[in-house]
Amino acid sequence: MYDPLSIQRRTFLARSGLSLGGAALGSLLARDAVAAAVPGPAARVGGAVYPLHHSPKAKSVIFLCLAGGPSHLETFDYKPVLAKLDGQEMPESVTAGQPIAQLQGQKLICLGPRTTFTNRGAAGTPVSDFFPRLGGLSHKYAVVRSMVTEQINHDPAHTFMNCGTALSGRPSMGAWVTYGLGSEADDLPGFIVMTSKMGRNPQPIAARQWHSGFLPGQFQGVEFATSGAPVHYVANPPGVSSAHQRDLIDTVAALEHHRLARLADPEVATRIAQYELAFRMQSSVPTLADLSGETAETLALYGAEPGKASVGTNCLMARRLVERGVRFVHLYHSDWDHHSGIDGYMKEICPPTDRAAAALLTDLDRRGLLDETLVVIGGEFGRTPMGQGKGETIGRDHHIKGFSMLLAGGGIKGGVVHGETDDFGYNAVKDIVHVRDLHATMLHLLGIDHARFTVEFQGLDSKLTGVEPARYVKALLA
Numbered sequence: 001m002y003d004p005l006s007i008q009r010r011t012f013l014a015r016s017g018l019s020l021g022g023a024a025l026g027s028l029l030a031r032d033a034v035a036a037a038v039p040g041p042a043a044r045v046g047g048a049v050y051p052l053h054h055s056p057k058a059k060s061v062i063f064l065c066l067a068g069g070p071s072h073l074e075t076f077d078y079k080p081v082l083a084k085l086d087g088q089e090m091p092e093s094v095t096a097g098q099p100i101a102q103l104q105g106q107k108l109i110c111l112g113p114r115t116t117f118t119n120r121g122a123a124g125t126p127v128s129d130f131f132p133r134l135g136g137l138s139h140k141y142a143v144v145r146s147m148v149t150e151q152i153n154h155d156p157a158h159t160f161m162n163c164g165t166a167l168s169g170r171p172s173m174g175a176w177v178t179y180g181l182g183s184e185a186d187d188l189p190g191f192i193v194m195t196s197k198m199g200r201n202p203q204p205i206a207a208r209q210w211h212s213g214f215l216p217g218q219f220q221g222v223e224f225a226t227s228g229a230p231v232h233y234v235a236n237p238p239g240v241s242s243a244h245q246r247d248l249i250d251t252v253a254a255l256e257h258h259r260l261a262r263l264a265d266p267e268v269a270t271r272i273a274q275y276e277l278a279f280r281m282q283s284s285v286p287t288l289a290d291l292s293g294e295t296a297e298t299l300a301l302y303g304a305e306p307g308k309a310s311v312g313t314n315c316l317m318a319r320r321l322v323e324r325g326v327r328f329v330h331l332y333h334s335d336w337d338h339h340s341g342i343d344g345y346m347k348e349i350c351p352p353t354d355r356a357a358a359a360l361l362t363d364l365d366r367r368g369l370l371d372e373t374l375v376v377i378g379g380e381f382g383r384t385p386m387g388q389g390k391g392e393t394i395g396r397d398h399h400i401k402g403f404s405m406l407l408a409g410g411g412i413k414g415g416v417v418h419g420e421t422d423d424f425g426y427n428a429v430k431d432i433v434h435v436r437d438l439h440a441t442m443l444h445l446l447g448i449d450h451a452r453f454t455v456e457f458q459g460l461d462s463k464l465t466g467v468e469p470a471r472y473v474k475a476l477l478a
């Protein structure tokens with residue numbers, strides 16, 4: 001019987017000049033670095049940087065962002081002088097002419113550490129009693145006590161930490177890394193983002209913090225949920241089989257390839273790759289999110305609760321993601337903006353964070369993954385050594401002149417403390433590490449020379465580390 005629809009379909013496919021096999025091949029090329037999307041070196045398997053500039057130490061990155069700005073003075077930078085001066089006026093010479101967020105123009109009073117510090121772990125690193133588990137692993141990580149940044153308010157500070165600039169619309173570091181290296185995951189995005197929060201008002205995180213900016217859209221971070229379905233609409237609707245879905249993807253891909261041949265638009269190639277990836281994710285994501293295969297010991301180690309978007313669950317998911325070849329996992333754990341009530345809030349938020357972070361390092365290590373996974377733990381800035389408020393409501397303001405971060409695995413030398421702040425914990429005074437230096441170090445460990453890793457945008461050779469001087473921190477490398 002004459003069937004006009006089937007004839008039209010065959011005619012369309014013949015005239016398009018592309019078979020379904022060609023569509024599948026195109027999606028496979030797009031998977032690793034989108035040969036069709038980015039001309040030049042990005043067309044090569046593995047990513048835009050091919051071959052790598054030097055031998056890498058790390059294959060993937062997990063960045064645990066303590067959003068809101070954790071206090072270095074209650075975590076990894078003990079200041080006995082500040083403790084002695086608790087309640088006294090801060091010397092004007094320390095703060096004169098310095099930018100302060102909400103305390104500007106107010107009388108500045110020293111606020112000593114809100115807990116005690118103990119020399120912990122095999123390295124004997126002074127770590128606060130808020131972090132006993134992480135402190136016990138001091139030989140596994142480096143503490144950088146001399147971090148500095150340039151933005152004193154949350155949103156621009158996050159943008160600067162994530163993108164190397166406070167300008168919106170620039171690629172995030174996760175996008176840069178996946179663009180440069182591609183992904184080893186066939187059925188998952190190369191860059192995944194997860195968030196968690198506690199009971200108080202969380203620090204809001206805008207989606208532009210994991211945007212691809214002027215890079216092809218497929219390098220943008222994909223946000224996964226850890227409660228309910230990790231990705232919206234990952235399951236087929238009732239009545240739609242996998243075969244039906246496959247047929248739809250093939251047909252749409254053929255149409256998009258026809259459009260790509262006419263327009264040579266890299267975003268069309270991005271859509272083709274994302275259609276194919278989305279189809280593969282319908283099988284991979286439910287398996288990824290199913291924690292029933294994890295032992296009771298592992299769940300307890302992280303403090304993970306399947307189906308709950310907690311820092312413990314997210315850290316466990318991060319380990320499962322890098323196991324599957326995901327290149328960059330960015331975890332945002334909110335509620336670290338302690339302008340008030342710092343005593344109570346630190347007692348609430350530190351235990352689950354300490355447990356999850358220590359579990360992540362332990363679990364990666366025992367599975368042989370820590371050596372090839374760079375783990376970064378820290379916020380967008382630190383907190384002031386001056387108090388904000390009084391009595392039980394006292395807290396700390398934003399601070400950019402000196403704060404702490406942890407780096408572990410992926411070629412980092414464990415058991416070291418790098419840099420110093422002054423006696424008040426106000427200014428970084430020795431071996432200062434700028435955010436750009438952090439980015440340069442991360443790229444170096446991944447086999448990329450930050451100065452050579454550029455993309456032309458608006459007539460300029462743009463890069464993650466910007467135009468200001470930056471260098472990788474050699475003293476941190478194993």
